[in-house]
Amino acid sequence: MSKTASPMKIILTARQTGSVLYNFLLVQLNYIEWVSCTGLDYQAVKNGSEADFYINILEGNTLGEIIDICAFFRNKKKKSITVSSWNNSLVTGPTHFPGKSAGADSAILILQQEYGHPADKLELKSQITSTVSANDVRDNPDIFYTAFAGLLNELKILYNDKPAQRLNFVDGVRLFRLHQKDQATYESKYIYPIFDNGADGVPHESLADYKVLVGKFLHSVSQIKNGFFNAPPPEGPEDEYKNVAIIGGGTAGYLTALLFKEKYPKMQVTLIESSKIPVIGVGEATTPEIRSFLFGVLKFSAHEFYEKVKPTWKLGIKFFWGLPGDYYFNYPFGWPDVKSSYVADGDINNSSLTATLMDQESSFVVAANDGRGLQQYSTLSDDLFYALHLDNVSFINYLKIKAQEKGIIHIDDLIVDAERKVDSDELAAVIGETGRRHVYDFYVDCTGFSSLLLGKTLKSEYVSYDKSLFCDTAIVGNIPGVKKIKTYTYAESMDHGWCWNIPMRGEDHRGYVFSSGYCSIGEATDEFLRKNPEIRNPGIVRFKTGRHREICIGNVFAIGNSFAFVEPLESTGIHMIITEAKRLVNNFSELKRSPALRKKINTDINDNWDYLRDFLAIHYKFNKKFDTPFWKDCRALTDVSGIQDMIDLYHEVGLLSCANKSLVRMINSSIKDVIFGLVGFDVMMMGQGEIPKNFDRSVRNQHIWKSNVETWKAIRSLTVPVDKDLDILNEYLESRW
Template sequence: MTKSLIKNVVILGGGTAGWMSAVLIKKVMGSVVNVELVESEAIGTIGVGEATIPPIQLFNSVLGLNEAEFLRETKATIKLAIKFDNWKELNHSYYHTFGAAGKSLAFCHFHHLLQRAQNLGHQSHLWEYDLNYLCCEAEKFAKINTQDPILEMGYAYHFDASLYAAYLRKLSEQMGVKRTEGMVNDVKQHKESGFIESLILKDGQEIQGDLFIDCSGMAGLLTEKKLNTGYEDWSHWLRCDRAVAMPSERFENTLPYTRSIAHTAGWQWRIPLQHRNGNGLVYSSHHYSEDEAVNILTDNLESPSLGDPNFIRFRTGRRRKQWNKNVIAVGLSSGFLEPLESTSIHLIQSAIVRLLHNFPHQGIDESQVAEYNKQSKIEYEQIRDFIILHYHVNERTDSQFWIDVRHMDIPASLKHKIKIFKENGQLFREQEDLFAESSWLQVMMGQGIQPRDYHPLADGVPQDKLFNMLDQIKAIKQEPLAKLPTHDEFLNKLCNT
């Protein structure tokens, strides 16, 4: 493709995607490359990505961030799970936690043992054996100092995305990232290769680069408007195409989980921060008008609003290539998957980590680009299937929207996964799948799928021993609760030290 040394990296766009890209590239690559970020204060960011998943801890760790400082700077709270209300049916709730229930045998997952026990009359449910769930219900959290994997408690964060971007900008500039204020007026390409050579700003500045990171949002100024990469549309599976966001005053008690509340044609998020709550409604414009969407959201805020509604239009899907020529699309420029499982910020993180693993040196190679795009495609499709699962496996009869998504055709990959679980409770994790078996298990069972059979190894445990084992596991999981502080007590202590 090109055989010139990759020395100058130019990032177009700030926000969470731009500054996460800048700070991680500079932290890892150091003086090997120059990093320049071009953004304009006149261009706003969507900035509603306030919930994350556990891999964000690795990102922060690589940067060397102090957790207490991070929590203070971003007004962050702890996230142990997502609570889903009304997804299976009205007035039904379940959790998708970042933990795992019970304790598995070498070749037999815990839920097989539990299913056999339930068949024998044992009165319990999956989440009673999940420490994350128990902490969510008790509104408690603290790190447990233990070597026992049964007490591991995975967690992520809720934070103010605009404050996180500002925090990372400060760190980036301290590391030597150059920020240039300006709006792009033109883009220069090499006449033969089509590679981007420079950005021409409205004030006449020319920003030259060897590698460009497109963080320009859904517009995709480089990857789409200049390189015509193309878009794979998934709106026939994920039928919501609008969102409206509105902050509100914080609750007195800060919940350690996100809430996802299904309505007749979409769902509402509630995200607790230290200084406010994040709220929004993801919906289908074929079913709600903008006024109807605002009314549904405001009627369900549970605390006074702090601003006007912010409308967002989107089309679910992905760019056909995340890496095209010498441009890598990161964030919303690479595609859009609705925030149901809080994967937007993670997709920024994984895109930059993938680039760092495959960073070009003496030029960009076709095989390198192909591998990057293959991995990106697999990641997007696996997350897509997980999100479709929530919609497709439902028992709601109160609206045509839910009836339609229940009867729609779904990707063969997801159809296969559901079929295997329905038959014998088996779960398998695809290579590099972001979501572990415990995540698929909780959503499938939470949405109402009960396997017809269980693993034969579960029959190898005598009934009395099985019941005793379950009772012991439950007691071990519940034992730490009495000693744990409330979520608010944990935040107050950590943030005020």
């Protein structure tokens, strides 16, 4: 930078000799005319030395000394900036402009106020009074050269006094950004100026400027990391959201946060949850969508996931359902040929290789002798559709690790309230249990059944599904010591509802879903334990089925149970979380500027859930397993009006998946199905004994069908037991799955 007739005089205040390096770099780079270093304290400044600009180096100063130094700078009405090393990073700022912005003391005091608890205050003070040695500083020049790229840019702006060059300058409030060197080995930090309050509660600086800062940039106050701020300044067009907070953890919260970070790696993504709320240790059954999402979209290592989460395989659902007695049917993933299976065998239980493996409780790992007496293994996983059974605790713990690796900011706070903007459908902030305000551009409601943001705060109307789905309570428990692992979820009809079973390693997770309108909790518990005497300490979960009128209002989008819930009869919970998260993230960049887009998303997601309601309703409408009052009313009263046209077509025309292409297109254009397909509808109707009036029993190429069945049976005979295939996959087939 060229010198002028009025050189800038700069004074550094520091306690550590590491400040000599600051001095050296500033002089060598010729960005200023004169530098003074005060050495071990700032007495030279207090004794009368004057400068145009002060650089305050925090290392070695106590909290009280920092407050005194900043108060002195403020009284002198001189510009100053704070510089500090922090955990192998260098933080620069806040910059103090007289009458415009405050200094580091304001930042520190507000941070302490935000924490609220004495233990947190002590931890924060301990961090601030820690030091970084001069030797450590000299050994990592990347830190300093990177910091000075930003610091010298600041000095250049001040020296030339050209407001047009002041980046991020809003109504006189300057935001300082630290610039990162290309080959720097640390994470750059971003520091915002923060205003402090006087005894009367009025900011020391201009109240107007204070309001500007709070309204536009003070959201970073809520994102505390390592005792300082760590939030990038707003970037990009003004009609785009710059940051997002996921309120609530669990499966919905972490999958959404990870998807945001994968799609927008530079965006600030924060997840706020309370450690006071434990993760419920239940099994989660899924659909094949889980694999493509985790290992494709999120790019997780399948082998690492297997090691850490220890899932079991799911080839489909076995339904003890439909007809009286011991009757059951298999609903495998993929595209089963239910027609050929029914014509040949009188049931649909061998409609595909997957169905055959389910029926014989076989895995998809095949063992064969290589001719030399050695056992060789291969997997059918590339040829099969399959999903996973997950232990909820292990799954969420793994997601937490991945979120930390991706740089997702985590805040431990229980959000108890939310604040709406005046005359607006948007949120201004969410409020923690200590009164702490968290301010962001966009909020994702993952608060579960409470629906704190979408339901309670923004008052989105709730649409009940109780005319189609009567159940409202579940009894849950585990059966320990189970040695034989099944490759399917099963759903078993009970007197007042149904029972699920999710097989995990060493135990089965079971639950009885029933309607409290037909039996008491005590009666349901007796029935549940009578059929499952090994259950220990069963718990009660109450729920309601339905959705809210909107999934997105203003700057809030709900995902998971905070928007909608149906009982897990088809294991759709995580599938719908993924569907909703994709819909949000894939449209996020246009969401702020397009009310029409929000309306379209609301309509489409509502239609997805309404079809899911209708698909589950046919499970009740046509189940003839029992003649208890509950099931009689289900057959007589279940509302299937939303899917009645498909039921009529099925009965009159035949299997919908086998219909002519024109009819298939018409049906698919009229429904919003994101899971089952027409073959899924056919399986549920055929499986429950609903045979179309005009069922065509002719099978083309019947010899091919018989050959396929024989091949499937031969393959099945070579499969290894499920409890062995887990170890084999890990040891021999790491690269395949």
